[in-house]
Amino acid sequence: MDNQLVGTLPVIPLEPNQLNLFSDLTLTPARRVDTLVMSADALLRWKSQIFDYQQRVRENKPPEQVTLFDIAPNHYDPDRIDPLQLQVRSLSFWRMPADSPGDACIYFIIDSAASLVLYVGETCRSNKRWKGIHACKDYIASYQDLHYRYGIQTAVNIAFWWDTPVDRRARQELELSLILKWRSPFNKEMWERWGQPFG
Numbered sequence: 001m002d003n004q005l006v007g008t009l010p011v012i013p014l015e016p017n018q019l020n021l022f023s024d025l026t027l028t029p030a031r032r033v034d035t036l037v038m039s040a041d042a043l044l045r046w047k048s049q050i051f052d053y054q055q056r057v058r059e060n061k062p063p064e065q066v067t068l069f070d071i072a073p074n075h076y077d078p079d080r081i082d083p084l085q086l087q088v089r090s091l092s093f094w095r096m097p098a099d100s101p102g103d104a105c106i107y108f109i110i111d112s113a114a115s116l117v118l119y120v121g122e123t124c125r126s127n128k129r130w131k132g133i134h135a136c137k138d139y140i141a142s143y144q145d146l147h148y149r150y151g152i153q154t155a156v157n158i159a160f161w162w163d164t165p166v167d168r169r170a171r172q173e174l175e176l177s178l179i180l181k182w183r184s185p186f187n188k189e190m191w192e193r194w195g196q197p198f199g
Helices: 040-059 091-095 135-150 168-182 188-194
Strands: 105-111 116-123 156-161
Touching: 040 116, 040 135, 040 168, 040 188, 091 156, 105 135, 105 168, 116 135, 116 168, 135 156, 168 188
Parallel strands: none
Antiparallel strands: 105 116, 105 156
C-alpha cells in the first residue's frame, strides 16, 4: 500500500471560476405563495355552469317506460328523486339530541339561495354521520367563506331522502347514480368536471 495515500485525500486542482458558475445570478429569499382564491366573477360563473346543468336535468324528465302490467314504481329510481324539492334542515341538525343513531338515507347538501345540489352522500346512521370528520364540511366552510368575502348570499342546508335501501351496496349504487345525474361538485367523482376550488 502506498504510504502517501493513507489518511489523506488527493488534492484535485479546481478549474477556473468553478465556484463562481452562478455569480451573475441575484439570489432572493424564497417567498411563501399565497393560496389562490377564486375571484367573485369566477365563482359566479362556476355556480352558473352548475346551475344551468342541474336545471336541464330537472326540466328534461326521462321518458317513462310503458308496461303491460301495473308494476309499482321503483322508489329507488334516481329519476324520481329531486333534491331541490325536499325539505331542508340546518347543517347543525346533528347537534340536536337524538334517541337513536338514525336511519339509512341519502342526503344532499344544497345551497338553497342558488338552487344548487353541492353534494350527495349516503349513510346508515343519519344522526351520527356528520358528528365525526367529514371532508365535505371543509368544502362547505371554504365555499361559505368565499361567499362571505364577496358579499354573495348563500344558504347551505341539508336534505334527506329516507326511502332508501337498507343494504349498503344498493344504497351506494343509488348514491353514485344521483352523483352522476346531478353532477354535484363537492363529490370527488365530479372534481375533474368542475375542478376543486374549495379543497
